[in-house]
Amino acid sequence: xxxxxxxxxxxxxxxxxxxxxxxxxxxxxxxxxxxxxxxxxxxxxxxxxxxxxxxxxxxxxxxxxxxxxxxxxxxxxxxxxxxxxxxxxxxxxxxxxxxxxxxxxxxxxxxxxxxxxxxxxxxxxxxxxxxxxxxxxxxxxxxxxxxxxxxxxxxxxxxxxxxxxxxxxxxxxxxxxxxxxxxxxxxxxxxxxxxxxxxxxxxxxxxxxxxxxxxxxxxxxxxxxxxxxxxxxxxxxxxxxxxxxxxxxxxxxxxxxxxxxxxxxxxxxxxxxxxxxxxxxxxxxxxxxxxxxxxxxxxxxxxxxxxxxxxxxxxxxxxxxxxxxxxxxxxxxxxxxxxxxxxxxxxxxxxxxxxxxxxxxxxxxxxxxxxxxxxxxxxxxxxxxxxxxxxxxxxxxxxxxxxxxxxxxxxxxxxxxxxxxxxxxxxxxxxxxxxxxxxxxxxxxxxxxxxxxxxxxxxxxxxxxxxxxxxxxxxxxxxxxxxxxxxxxxxxxxx
Numbered sequence: 001x002x003x004x005x006x007x008x009x010x011x012x013x014x015x016x017x018x019x020x021x022x023x024x025x026x027x028x029x030x031x032x033x034x035x036x037x038x039x040x041x042x043x044x045x046x047x048x049x050x051x052x053x054x055x056x057x058x059x060x061x062x063x064x065x066x067x068x069x070x071x072x073x074x075x076x077x078x079x080x081x082x083x084x085x086x087x088x089x090x091x092x093x094x095x096x097x098x099x100x101x102x103x104x105x106x107x108x109x110x111x112x113x114x115x116x117x118x119x120x121x122x123x124x125x126x127x128x129x130x131x132x133x134x135x136x137x138x139x140x141x142x143x144x145x146x147x148x149x150x151x152x153x154x155x156x157x158x159x160x161x162x163x164x165x166x167x168x169x170x171x172x173x174x175x176x177x178x179x180x181x182x183x184x185x186x187x188x189x190x191x192x193x194x195x196x197x198x199x200x201x202x203x204x205x206x207x208x209x210x211x212x213x214x215x216x217x218x219x220x221x222x223x224x225x226x227x228x229x230x231x232x233x234x235x236x237x238x239x240x241x242x243x244x245x246x247x248x249x250x251x252x253x254x255x256x257x258x259x260x261x262x263x264x265x266x267x268x269x270x271x272x273x274x275x276x277x278x279x280x281x282x283x284x285x286x287x288x289x290x291x292x293x294x295x296x297x298x299x300x301x302x303x304x305x306x307x308x309x310x311x312x313x314x315x316x317x318x319x320x321x322x323x324x325x326x327x328x329x330x331x332x333x334x335x336x337x338x339x340x341x342x343x344x345x346x347x348x349x350x351x352x353x354x355x356x357x358x359x360x361x362x363x364x365x366x367x368x369x370x371x372x373x374x375x376x377x378x379x380x381x382x383x384x385x386x387x388x389x390x391x392x393x394x395x396x397x398x399x400x401x402x403x404x405x406x407x408x409x410x411x412x413x414x415x416x417x418x419x420x421x422x423x424x425x426x427x428x429x430x431x432x433x434x435x436x437x438x439x440x441x442x443x444x445x446x447x448x449x450x451x452x453x454x455x456x457x458x459x460x461x462x463x464x465x466x467x468x469x470x471x472x473x474x475x476x477x478x479x480x481x482x483x484x485x486x487x488x489x490x491x492x493x494x495x
Contacts (some may be wrong), residue, residue: 001026002267005257007244009245009399010038011467012458013272014227015066015474021481022070023270029236030259032243032423033274037224039422039429040467042061046409047361048309050368051221054467055350056189056320057214058207062136062468063223063253064434066180069475077226079217081355084191086213089185091178095325098318099182099209106209113176120173124202125184129210131158134202138458140472143480144440146460157484161200164241169199181324188372189302190466191465192433201434213320215355223467244273246282247454254454268453268485270477277423286435298438300465301335301372304379304387308367309360309409314351316399321349325398331372339374347371367403369380377415384412384491430466431459446477455481 002039004020006013009031021027021073037039039053060080066072074080084101090099097113100106103125110116134154142149161169170183184194186204216222246258247269254269270280276294279287324487326344336344350368354360359366369391373379396402415427444461448454459465459475 004270005030005264005266005270007257007271007278007342008032008038008273008384008458009036009182009228009238011040011224011227011273011470012473012477013038013270014224014231014273015456015471016270016478017231017334017474018070018227018234019475019478020237020268020270020481021231023486027222027231027236028264029231029238030242030244030257031238032125033421036228036238036240038272040220040224042219042413043307045307045411046309046407048307048364048366049219049332049359050307050366051081052219052305052307052413055368057216057220057223057394058189058211059468060211062471065228066471066475067230070234072111072230074226075095075143076220077229080214082218083213083215083355085317085318086208087322088318089178089182089322090325091181092325093398095398097178099181101212102177103209105390110174110179114174114179117174117176117179119185124169124173125205125209126206128158128202128206129452131161131200131473132206132210134158135200135203139440140469141476141479142440142462143446143476144443145445145480147441150440158200162198164199166193166194166197166199166202166298169202170194174493178324181328184328185324187324189430189466190418190434191430192298192435193336194435196298196336196435197438197484198436202436215319215352217356217358218361219356219359220467244281246413247278247451248275249282249451252450252452254448254451266453268455269451270455270457270481272456272458272474274423274425276425282448286448288445288449292426298433298435299334299375299428300433302357302375302377302418302424302427303413303429304384304415305389305413306367306369306384306388307409307411307413308369308403308407308475310365310367310403310406311408312363312365314365314367314401314403316355316401316407317349317351317354317395319351319354321351321392322339323347323349323398323422325394335372335374339376341377342371342373345373345387347394348389349395359388364408365406372429373415374381375415375428377427378417379414381412384414388412425460431464434464446480453485 041052043050085098107118242259248256348370353366418424
């Protein structure tokens with residue numbers, strides 16, 4: 001069997017490993033860190049268990065489609081619970097909106113806040129659902145090799161949506177600033193400002209309102225563990241604490257992957273590690289892109305993350321909470337335009353133990369907090385602590401909950417940590433933003449142009465940032481390899 005070496009074990013690597021193994025290849029995954037899962041790692045300390053990265057389970061159909069490719073079901077590997085309410089958005093002191101777990105409930109909420117907005121939202125959601133179907137059927141499973149991939153009767157009729165932005169379509173009929181913020185919020189998962197994101201991407205609103213927000217029992221790490229188990233069932237070998245330091249080549253083919261500990265011979269090399277970092281493992285003459293290329297790209301934000309254990313329950317907050325009690329546009333400018341530390345940032349607070357009591361000791365609570373920040377920042381523990389104090393004060397102001405005396409564990413994670421733990425280009429947390437000029441063929445290519453058997457998967461290439469796109473990326477790259485190398489299908493045995 002041909003030997004495939006995959007660098008990194010995030011979701012794109014896990015997915016790609018499954019598809020390649022299922023097509024008959026011998027697959028070995030090399031993970032730099034101490035556990036499998038990439039950004040979906042698990043932090044365990046003092047009886048608390050924290051997801052270190054992803055915490056929103058959206059687009060359940062993508063996960064179902066992935067497991068179905070191997071004649072499996074999601075429920076074979078982890079258990080899902082739909083959250084109700086899906087999440088809460090704070091706009092000020094005791095001023096919040098709970099987002100229902102079904103579209104009709106959300107439409108009613110909008111109508112109560114702004115008369116007439118319910119009808120506008122219904123129309124908006126109908127279009128969002130249609131765009132979602134087109135995106136998930138015709139667009140995201142393409143390898144980004146030709147503009148013709150984007151051309152169909154359905155996409156042609158929606159061409160104007162690529163030259164309008166989300167803000168324009170949301171604000172045309174919705175006047176209430178709270179409702180506008182709620183509708184623009186899902187775009188943050190695409191890593192760009194609503195004013196820079198094509199209107200077609202309102203399909204993320206269908207992912208939000210139409211498909212709902214779910215929770216995998218055990219946290220998002222349980223999803224990574226589930227796919228890891230599937231991969232092992234398919235014969236994939238995983239090695240941890242194997243940091244790759246070089247990709248060796250012979251002529252126009254990669255021949256081996258070197259780690260700090262070993263050398264692994266390879267017929268095919270696939271990197272799900274950071275794309276820009278992977279290129280530094282090559283001689284400069286073999287790289288697809290220069291350092292200046294990456295400096296010019298629009299990256300999704302980095303983040304300040306906080307993992308906090310509390311010795312009591314937090315009754316006034318939900319599982320997912322968004323604090324939009326400051327100016328969204330000011331914060332966005334600080335992330336994307338000025339690249340400065342935010343003065344009054346929006347933030348996200350997660351208390352997943354409200355849904356899953358197994359994450360902490362009885363009577364305690366697990367807290368996860370996130371502030372989006374610009375890439376390239378030089379952060380420090382002092383800066384982390386300052387922003388954590390800001391979070392606590394804003395929670396107290398908006399909810400009346402003073403959490404300071406309940407903290408029994410705290411760890412922060414910032415821009416420099418993304419660089420060090422994940423070799424993340426410019427310290428980004430989510431990948432490249434999905435702007436018009438960074439879509440499909442305009443994203444970094446999935447194949448190395450000099451080495452015919454080296455490929456890239458993950459959030460810096462197609463289709464983009466997020467866990468569902470990462471699963472899709474793994475399939476897209478496997479399909480591309482199998483088509484170009486052997487004209488095989490990674491799901492052929494079930495066709």
